[in-house]
Amino acid sequence: MPRALNKDTRLCMSLSGRPGNFGTRFHNFLYEALGLDYVYKAFTTRDLAAAIGGIRALGIHGCAISMPFKETCIQYLDELDPSAAVIQSVNTMVADDARLKGYNTDYIAVASLLRSHCLDTCWTFALRGSGGMAKAVAYALRDSGFRSGFIVARNEAAGRALADACGYDWVPELGELRPELLVNVTPIGMQGGPEAETLAFEADAIACSRSLFDVVAIPVETPLIRFARELGKPVITGAQVIVLQAVEQFVLYTGIRPDAETIDRAAVFARC
Missing domain, CATH: 3.40.50.10860 (Leucine Dehydrogenase, chain A, domain 1)
Structure with a gap:
């Protein structure tokens, strides 16, 4: 009842x-x-x-x-x-x-997932995004022990501020960088959005990575997560x-x- x-x-x-x-x-x-x-x-x-x-x-x-x-x-x-x-x-x-x-609680959840997936903190990462959720993820990475990373953001002021606060580097685009861990904290791949079918990172960068993390929760399988799974890459999903x-x-x-x-x-x- x-x-x-x-x-x-x-x-x-x-x-x-x-x-x-x-x-x-x-x-x-x-x-x-x-x-x-x-x-x-x-x-x-x-x-x-x-x-x-x-x-x-x-x-x-x-x-x-x-x-x-x-x-x-x-x-x-x-x-x-x-x-x-x-x-x-x-x-x-x-x-x-x-x-x-x-x-x-985004910070709490991300920190927990980073611990449970036992990612190598010696890896270099690239995090795409600079908004409120990107802050939670970047600080969780920092506090989990990741020392080498790039904040990829077209908004230079926000990107630099986040990178400086966490001790990372800012870049406007990934370019030739090929980090071990790729993290998407933008709406790219979000269901119903203008970039719903777009990969958040270049295919070559995904292929060269060791693991991927996409915070987009809907759909459960974003284009980035689907492509990474096809390549056999371990992933952390926004659904988690x-x-x-x-x-x-x-x-x-x-x-x-x-x-x-x-x-x-x-x-x-x-x-x-």
Whole structure:
């Protein structure tokens, strides 16, 4: 029997420039499975200050933050968790007595995946992108022990700033570089986007790499991931990132960590 909403039901939400269904379906599945009196809804806004004011005023318990609000939301928060403070990028807000605290579960998820895949930190990497998610990935690489890397970004100011902050180099294009690890943190390959069928890196660079990481979560198999698998390259996918970061958000919102089997069922349901 479906849960009955009531005056005590806690609301969690997301704010994104292009809302999707994954978070809504993932969180609501877990609320249902675990018998929790919560509900989750995705929103977008053209007035971030007013939206966050509403979160504070209405006692909305938690909020996921996606592009393009991950950095601009910081000015409206009361406190930053270390996961967000160092990289100055937030993907999760939690309310506590009208105080809003920002976290970055993207960073937590990426750091966990880098550890579990046992990548060689002596490898050189190239990371394409310079936005809020790119910050989370670059800092996770740095904190995981990667010392040699390139931030590939056409936006020189943002690219240089990220490279300098993490101790890496900036380049506008990959060019002749052939690093062991390639990381895409741009919308290239995203379903429904203008570059949905485009490889995020040149085919020759992919062939020369040792491993690849694409943070694009939808589709599960981006052109980059498909091509890398065809070449027998080990990969880390955005589908893995989106589930891990959503689990960490769920724990922040509820204080409960679901078991692995329940998480897997929620992830399958969310992708349908």
